[in-house]
Amino acid sequence: xxxxxxxxxxxxxxxxxxxxxxxxxxxxxxxxxxxxxxxxxxxxxxxxxxxxxxxxxxxxxxxxxxxxxxxxxxxxxxxxxxxxxxxxxxxxxxxxxxxxxxxxxxxxxxxxxxxxxxxxxxxxxxxxxxxxxxxxxxxxxx
Amino acid sequence: xxxxxxxxxxxxxxxxxxxxxxxxxxxxxxxxxxxxxxxxxxxxxxxxxxxxxxxxxxxxxxxxxxxxxxxxxxxxxxxxxxxxxxxxxxxxxxxxxxxxxxxxxxxxxxxxxxxxxxxxxxxxxxxxxxxxxxxxxxxxxx
Numbered sequence: 471x472x473x474x475x476x477x478x479x480x481x482x483x484x485x486x487x488x489x490x491x492x493x494x495x496x497x498x499x500x501x502x503x504x505x506x507x508x509x510x511x512x513x514x515x516x517x518x519x520x521x522x523x524x525x526x527x528x529x530x531x532x533x534x535x536x537x538x539x540x541x542x543x544x545x546x547x548x549x550x551x552x553x554x555x556x557x558x559x560x561x562x563x564x565x566x567x568x569x570x571x572x573x574x575x576x577x578x579x580x581x582x583x584x585x586x587x588x589x590x591x592x593x594x595x596x597x598x599x600x601x602x603x604x605x606x607x608x609x610x611x612x
Numbered sequence: 613x614x615x616x617x618x619x620x621x622x623x624x625x626x627x628x629x630x631x632x633x634x635x636x637x638x639x640x641x642x643x644x645x646x647x648x649x650x651x652x653x654x655x656x657x658x659x660x661x662x663x664x665x666x667x668x669x670x671x672x673x674x675x676x677x678x679x680x681x682x683x684x685x686x687x688x689x690x691x692x693x694x695x696x697x698x699x700x701x702x703x704x705x706x707x708x709x710x711x712x713x714x715x716x717x718x719x720x721x722x723x724x725x726x727x728x729x730x731x732x733x734x735x736x737x738x739x740x741x742x743x744x745x746x747x748x749x750x751x752x753x754x
Contacts, residue, residue, distance in 0.1 A: 564706055596709060
């Protein structure tokens with residue numbers, strides 16, 4: 471339980487650091503590089519999205535650290551075997567379905583646009599490479 | 613062990629059908645697509661499917677005939693550690709891939725590759741939707 475509390479504290483701290491550094495980087499990029507309107511829009515979108523997630527995380531995690539009952543509930547929810555199993559089974563299924571769908575879409579797109587076909591093929595290759603790399607990592611780790 | 617043997621026989625049959633279909637689809641593809649560049653890309657797909665299914669078919673055939681190879685394959689497929697590694701790797705690979713898709717979509721938008729950016733964004737959205745659906749499915753099932 472103490473480990474979990476430490477983990478939550480670390481997450482809150484990381485969210486706070488992320489918020490502050492994100493704001494700093496945004497202002498610095500806009501001021502220093504004098505980015506055009508389009509780039510400013512993209513930067514603002516990325517920043518506001520990640521800030522919202524971080525602030526939401528802080529407001530969600532702070533009450534858990536103060537209330538023992540809520541902390542226990544969160545601990546059970548996070549370490550529940552069933553939830554973990556559901557997540558892992560889903561991920562495995564999703565990977566296979568995504569690869570098959572992307573392959574079919576790439577074939578269909580070959581009739582209309584070669585760029586889309588290439589992008590989808592690159593997607594499939596990327597998923598394959600990441601899967602192999604992560605499997606090799608876990609093979610060494612476990 | 614007997615159930616596993618039946619499973620392999622079923623897989624071998626499916627591989628055989630896939631290789632037959634991909635082999636006999638090459639000529640109709642040429643005729644339907646009137647010998648244009650689409651025919652070439654579709655034939656590439658058919659050839660890849662043919663090669664993969666033939667390799668799988670031959671390895672399954674070898675495992676079904678040779679008892680030693682069958683035992684090796686059985687241990688590899690039913691080993692708890694391997695299954696656990698596969699599940700964990702799929703889980704990590706999924707989130708890493710989504711992250712890379714989003715980052716690549718943003719980068720492509722920055723470089724004005726509209727088609728690439730849209731394809732990658734749609735791929736990320738599709739994977740997320742499939743993940744949510746399969747989570748809901750496994751929540752009901754498990």
